[in-house]
Amino acid sequence: MDIRIELTKNPKVKPTDESKLGFGGVFTDHMFLMNYTEGKGWHDPRIVPYGPIPMDPSCMVFHYAQEIFEGMKAYRTQDDTIQLFRPQENFKRLNNSCERMVIPKLDEDFLLEALKKLVEVEKDWVPHQKDTSLYIRPFIIASDAVLGVHPAKTYIYAVILSPSGPYYKGGLNPVKIYVETKYVRAVRGGMGMVKTGGNYAASLIAQEEASREGYSQVLWLDGVERKYVEEVGAMNVFFVIGDEIVTPALTGSILPGITRKSVVEMLKEWGYNVNERRLSVEELEAAAASGQLKEAFGTGTAAVISPIGELKCNGKVTVINNNEIGPISQKLYDHLTGIQWGRLPDTHGWIVKCC
Amino acid sequence: MDIRIELTKNPKVKPTDESKLGFGGVFTDHMFLMNYTEGKGWHDPRIVPYGPIPMDPSCMVFHYAQEIFEGMKAYRTQDDTIQLFRPQENFKRLNNSCERMVIPKLDEDFLLEALKKLVEVEKDWVPHQKDTSLYIRPFIIASDAVLGVHPAKTYIYAVILSPSGPYYKGGLNPVKIYVETKYVRAVRGGMGMVKTGGNYAASLIAQEEASREGYSQVLWLDGVERKYVEEVGAMNVFFVIGDEIVTPALTGSILPGITRKSVVEMLKEWGYNVNERRLSVEELEAAAASGQLKEAFGTGTAAVISPIGELKCNGKVTVINNNEIGPISQKLYDHLTGIQWGRLPDTHGWIVKCC
Structure with a gap:
């Protein structure tokens, strides 16, 4: 045409x-x-x-x-x-x-x-x-x-x-996340894996209520058992637990992010133990209590990598990595933005020149 | 103003x-x-x-x-x-x-x-x-x-x-309904109880697949256990089981229909045993098997009362009331449309004159 x-x-x-x-x-x-x-x-x-x-x-x-x-x-x-x-x-x-x-x-x-x-x-x-x-x-x-x-x-x-x-005027600073236990973004069988308006319309009230409590985004849980982590605001989410890096598996209610995919590919390349699997809030809290929850970050086109410094769930606050950017978050951010803005070589064939 | x-x-x-x-x-x-x-x-x-x-x-x-x-x-x-x-x-x-x-x-x-x-x-x-x-x-x-x-x-x-x-060109005829087990319309914590575009966008694919199989609407099940009846297409739904009339309770994922509300009120007034409660597909199938499932119908603004003559669930077909309009469906239709078009007196104060 x-x-x-x-x-x-x-x-x-x-x-x-x-x-x-x-x-x-x-x-x-x-x-x-x-x-x-x-x-x-x-x-x-x-x-x-x-x-x-x-x-x-x-x-x-x-x-x-x-x-x-x-x-x-x-x-x-x-x-x-x-x-x-x-x-x-x-x-x-x-x-x-x-x-x-x-x-x-x-x-x-x-x-x-x-x-x-x-x-x-x-x-x-x-x-x-x-x-x-x-x-x-x-x-x-x-x-x-x-x-x-x-x-x-x-x-x-x-x-x-x-x-x-x-995305971050003041540089790469950790954000505070509210674990959403009342509202649900999507459920398997629905349209959570699709970039369609309804998913965003459904999320507005939770974002509003979280921001009134001083939290910048919500962490969505699964719609069935309401205990497994799905995504954060309009980003995918990763957690560094001990020497494992975990991101929720794409079960149908999670958006398959392109930054998420790129992060998984890079981490594998670098030799990290990265797994796409189910991850419960309970496991997260246990990892935090035992000192094994080392880093958390969101991934998305807008922010690229968004470190998470604090999680609030059912009134309980979990601080992650002393509210500082972790080394893996920083490394991913530097590499991804390096490739995107052409400061690092594109070894994956990810870049398409425009003009 | x-x-x-x-x-x-x-x-x-x-x-x-x-x-x-x-x-x-x-x-x-x-x-x-x-x-x-x-x-x-x-x-x-x-x-x-x-x-x-x-x-x-x-x-x-x-x-x-x-x-x-x-x-x-x-x-x-x-x-x-x-x-x-x-x-x-x-x-x-x-x-x-x-x-x-x-x-x-x-x-x-x-x-x-x-x-x-x-x-x-x-x-x-x-x-x-x-x-x-x-x-x-x-x-x-x-x-x-x-x-x-x-x-x-x-x-x-x-x-x-x-x-x-x-709504029905050929008069009040029973419709064939496909019980949806793959797609989900809404889940508690979501926005199923709200008349918002996203709920309808989510439903399109199921309606398409059902109509390809010769069914005019789908019957939605709950998003959590996928066994409880929620609503049918864009209507609420009622079942006559023995001498009880059942419609799913408004648990947050079901649209609170105004025709639904009017039907419940009229049935109570007429002395029927009408209950808003949980109703599983299993219970429906058992009632059908024992001859207790006497009538089923949808309620909504467009069709008012829409008799259901057949349900298909997991390949199994259940015919209801010999695929004919039941006496309760007919009575409700006659009364509601009678009030709406002014052929029957408005004893509830439901009518607002325009001009």
Whole structure:
């Protein structure tokens, strides 16, 4: 498919002070759009000026949340090239999300080609300062103007771009996590392994209640027994227990993070004893009591590695690694961000050059 | 608050053949809109021509599904008045949904006043033929143009109207139900008791797979033990077992239906032994085997009462009441629809006259 390009006649003023960039609030001049119509397939791929999408009030995404998304970043290297980190993994996961949410699949190679073209058009929007990046948000929404509950027959695929600052303004500091025992994010048989709006909508109240108690994120437990660790906020989670590194196995209710996958691969390469398995809060607390819980960290596209300094569960506070960043968290952060921003060689074939 | 009214200059042609009315595909000339902005509250209530709502591509509802809705109907009586059925219950539930989904609450009295005004403006759109009605869809969507995962600071409340035909074209016929053992709709601690998009998005794949096997809806089981009955498709469910009528208790993962509530109240009034309790598939199958499973039916705004003639669970088919409508289902249907369309006196104070 040919990608039609219509450039804006009114370019925006780019953020002048990159040190003030936040997350997800500023968008570039253009977006990528493509439509799906039953019988016609995905069609009319185009790069057009960023702007509102007129939606019929009855459109399915407003009522039944048939919607999925992805999140990744474009990084500017020191020699001024722009690169992506494992974007094929994002498009593969997008297609897996399509399957669960009954959305027609897309051609992953074409999505990558289209993304590279869009980033090329917007290359001046990729910020320059250390730890800044261009956040990339591909998403699909059901657009049928009908109130019946069934999979839509028309969809919009869109990609929007947002120049973003470092996730942690003050550097890599441990966060305080609240172990959620009242609300549940997802259960096996549900859609927890999919990047779809409903999972995030379900999580808002828990995040609100935790932040009122001074905790920045919640640690979700499984929906069946409510004792096994699943993920933290919108990140996957790892624990260093003795000489083992544990992350919850992908049992169907956990998002299969691309940073998670990369961390597991790197740790194995480095010879660590890393296991994807069930991990109960009880085991965590016992490990903490015996001094074996050495480190904990979240992994995700936004923060890359997010050290955890404190867990609160049923009123009991567990401090991890004296509330300091552990050596494994630091090593992973340095390596991953090193590869992403091109400061370290890409020995895994994870980098895709854009322009 | 004063409601501003802007009438359309281009009224649509109303459906001429009411016998061909479907569900949720035709919309009236006007809609009700109101906005929320943090610090300002809900404001600018207005009735305006029905038309597309321009949404920023980054708006929260596209990505994190912070959205809720309601469903009810306006009925035309034989003496040509137009009336609503327990609309206060819908607005009460809308506010309960707000709480779980971290959306600012609304003034229920004002919502009813606004709805009556909108229906008054659109009164000629309420169809005349037997069993037709004007379907009413109030909904709220998060409209912030920011990608951060947190409750929005701006929202749109909207009400759209759709003239609809009878749910069952061929009259009240029993449906075939597939007992879902693979997918889960909701789990306690989640948002199953709330009318929010994510619950419906999660259900699409199961409905698709069931309909491929010739079943029109699925019967959801609990997400923890996967043995207790929860609801059927987008309806609540009742079973007549011996001289007891059972509907699953509202344990947090089941939608508290207004038709469900009305059915329980009517059955009690009529002296039936109706219980809201846990009910396992095992108990159902045993009751069927011993000849005690006499009737089953779903309840909801769209179908009112939907008799169930067949259940399929793990390959095993259970036929209920010889695949015919049972006397209790029929009596409930006649009474409820009688009250709704004004053919029977409203002894409960359930009816609200519109115009």
